[in-house]
Amino acid sequence: MDEIDEIVQEFLVESHENLDQLDRDLVALEREPDSRDLLGSIFRTIHTIKGTSGFLAFGKLEAVTHVGENLLARLRDGKMSMSPQTTDVLLAMVDTVRDLLSVIERSGTEGDLDVSSIVAQITDVLEGREPAPAPVAEAAPVAEAAPVVEQADPAVEHEDTTTRRTVADSSVRVDVELLDTLMRLVGELVLTRNQIVRQAGEAEDVEMIRSSQRLNLIATELQEGVMKTRMQPIDNLWSKFPRVVRDLGASCGKQVTLNQVGKETELDRSLLEAVKDPLTHLVRNAVDHGLESPEDRRVAGKPGEGTVTLRAYHQGGQVVVEVSDDGAGIDSDKIAAKALERGIRTQAQIAQMSPADILQLIFVPGFSTAAAVTNVSGRGVGMDVVRTNIEGIGGTIEVESVVGRGTTCRLRIPLTLAIVPALTVECAGDRYAIPQVSLLELVSLDADRASNAIEDLNGALVYRLRGALLPLVHLSDVLGVESDRSDGHVLIAVLQADGKRFGLVIDRVLSTEEIVVKPLGSQLKALGTYSGATILGDGRVALILDVQALARRVLNTDGVEQTDGDESDASAAVTEHLRMLVAGIGGERRVAIPLSSVTRLENLTESVVERIGNREVIQYRGGILPVVRLDNYLGSYSERESDELVVVVYSVGDRSAAIVVEEIVDIIDEETEFHGDVADHGVLGSTLVRDRIVEVLDVRAAILSADPSFYTASDRLDAQLQETM
Amino acid sequence: MSTRLVTFTLDGRLYGVDVNAVQEVLRGQPQTRIPLAPDSVSGLINLRGQVLSAIELRAQLGLPDRAEDHEHMLVVVRVGGEPIALLVDSIGAVIDVDDAQFEQPPDTLAGPSRELLIGAYKLDDRLLLALDVDRAVAA
Secondary structure (H helix, E strand, C coil): CCCCCHHHHHHHHHHHHHHHHHHHHHHHHHHCCCCHHHHHHHHHHHHHHHHHHHHCCCHHHHHHHHHHHHHHHHHHCCCCCCCHHHHHHHHHHHHHHHHHHHHHHHHCCCCCCCCHHHHHHHHHHHCCCCCCCCHHHHHHHHHHHHHHHHHHCHHHHHHHHHHCCCHHHHCCCCCHHHHHHHHHHHHHHHHHHHHHHHHHHHCCCHHHHHHHHHHHHHHHHHHHHHHHHCEEECHHHHCCHHHHHHHHHHHHCCCEEEEEECCCCEEEHHHHHHHHHHHHHHHHHHHHHHCCCHHHHHHCCCCCCEEEEEEEEEECCEEEEEEEECCCCCCHHHHHHHHHHCCCCCHHHHHHCCHHHHHHHHHCCCCCCHHHHHHCCCCCCCHHHHHHHHHHCCCEEEEEEECCCEEEEEEEEECCCCEEEEEEEEECCEEEEEEHHHEEEEEEECHHHHHHHEEEECCEEEEEECCEEEEEEEHHHHHCCCCCCCCCCEEEEEEEECCEEEEEEECEEEEEEEEECECCCHHHHCCCCEEEEEECCCCCEEEEECHHHHHHHHHHHHHHHHCCCCCCHHHHHHHHCCEEEEEECCCCCEEEEEHHHEEEEEEEEHHHEEEECCEEEEEECCEEEEEEEHHHHCCCCCCCCCCEEEEEEEEECCEEEEEEECEEEEEEECCCCEECCCCECCEEEEEEECCEEEEEECHHHHHHHHCCCCCCCHHHHHHHHHHHC | CEEEEEEEEECCEEEEEEHHHEEEEEECCCCECCCCCCCCEEEEEEECCEEEEEEEHHHHCCCCCCCCCCCCEEEEEEECCEEEEEEECEEEEEEEEEHHHEECCCCCCCCCHHHHEEEEEECCCCEEEEECHHHHHHC
């Protein structure tokens, strides 16, 4: 017995359903012989079967349906009218089709079923010959043809029933609405389960605990099972991309190979629907803007044919979908410049951002404009819309890019919308749920540690999380409520949104549980603080925090505060060059560097430092930067022994230098009194910042010490350095 | 033409909403407050697994706040297929009123209630104020 391939399987399932419908339609037709709707519907069904059978080379099936279709066409067009006799032959035809289908299902071929008599009968009716001698009598043998065939091959029949159910029996089409109802009920069950498990945990009764554990297991399995019924492979969505990519490639004059990895990865159907547009957008972007023209690619030493790769996989309860291209990549400097030009971020903010963070700016509303398409290696049309869509379903999006190597957009999507794992926390006596998707870790600080570890960065609270500054936001401040925690103990939920991390200070951490997301009424959706509500184990309602919206709100207002919110852009620019970056250089000494020329702060490793002659340099974004070690230069002693380099990238014109400091301490507004009389080697003077003396660096002298020609023959030096490489 | 209204009181006055808009009436439920929400939305309640917003009708109608110790009642109405709970002082009877008893609100009626009241039914002993449910929950 041949293995019936998938396409035939689908054809069989579909046809079986269609035939059932056909039977009903035909009977109904007898009562309403003039119904054009019914005739149209019957015609379409037979037409579909005919078309597919022709395609699959089932000649007999095609022959039968072909004459049937002719007859139906005439009936439909009113050239013939229904009579009991036509109904009979049509029913007989349906029987024959059914027989043929079951033979195909068993053996994969049409077998030796004879169809000529039914074809002849229909032809008779069609040609208006006198009523066939005894249509009913003739139809009967045809109907009996099936048993004959079955008897001819009893072994197969027997084997079938034992090995597998027939196609029509083994799958059921279910109304999506029914599935949604089931999903909702399972949601309720999960809630009730949570309640019972919680109550049983408090009870002493062993039996009760045992049954609650059993309920727990069953509910979990049921939940998984119901979720599975709604799962569809992502291939359903991807299958149209080869065409999209091909067409788009052709119209942009690019040759593109599309790779798809992880087609079978499954996703809730509602999510599949929701990611359709964003994903299409990303794929189009990758082809249109990501990949270079074949000529440019060859110049860059890449094969002329570009590659777009779609990759899907499960990771940590989420589905990750990546769209990568091996194109030109996105230059974070250009993005930064664009963000500055559009006023999305200030120079100071940009300086503090890593290149990876800067790339995420393409998702900021207002960044993606038509102008960005041409100026910024073409990426970014409607990326904010893509992000909004993805976040709307509780997902996240990030972009990674290596200039010259390509770009990857990575979507993280929850498996399902309805039930999400979450952390429940307390703030001001109220409970809130934070989806685990956004949660990175929890930090608990007792009163002693909290008073030291939480630092004040010019009004903004920060915590040093493994050396990196984590901005802190009090949930009670965000919500405008009064925190009831007064013992100094601090709990921080480290959250991630828009590729940025921040710490949300909460009163208490309660537990992690699976919560069922309930939509909020329209009045509350507009608040943009909560993504929904859920019912907790005790039956009370808890709000689900919308971490993305929260981040956008608090992190943006942070930025505004730093640039003195109320003032206009112009005055912000004026204060800009007065701002100083304060850095530690070891031995308790601190220096201030004017922030206006600081383009970036980087954490690099010692190993990136190379030598040209007796000068130290590092390669940085395709350029070579002279390195100034401030501790050496200013004669301080650095106790730091790690191989991590904290680098201040300082730029003048198109030249940059790397200033190595021990640590970045603060950014201050240089408004305090400047003492120029205690100038020392390499220092312009000193100033007081929060009761500490800070030396103001003579940047020019410092850089000249590392590269005497930095400010003069920059081009020549560059060329010279390139040669030395 | 007669209309059937579910009646309830707020600050000593009698209000009514069309019985067809009302899903059920229940005693006060524990509420979850919603920081940052408008004053009119007093919280969220759990109605057999559904999360409902509770609208403080006193706030909507510009009436003084309910005394702390006074237990409120809930009238659950359906607006646009979405159930919403209205917070009221107490529940009255279901009353059949006749269109002939109806009168538009007087021109002197000002303030927030002007928008929310369709008019008044003149009962024998008092006035029954007909509430426009759609507007009362919108705000």
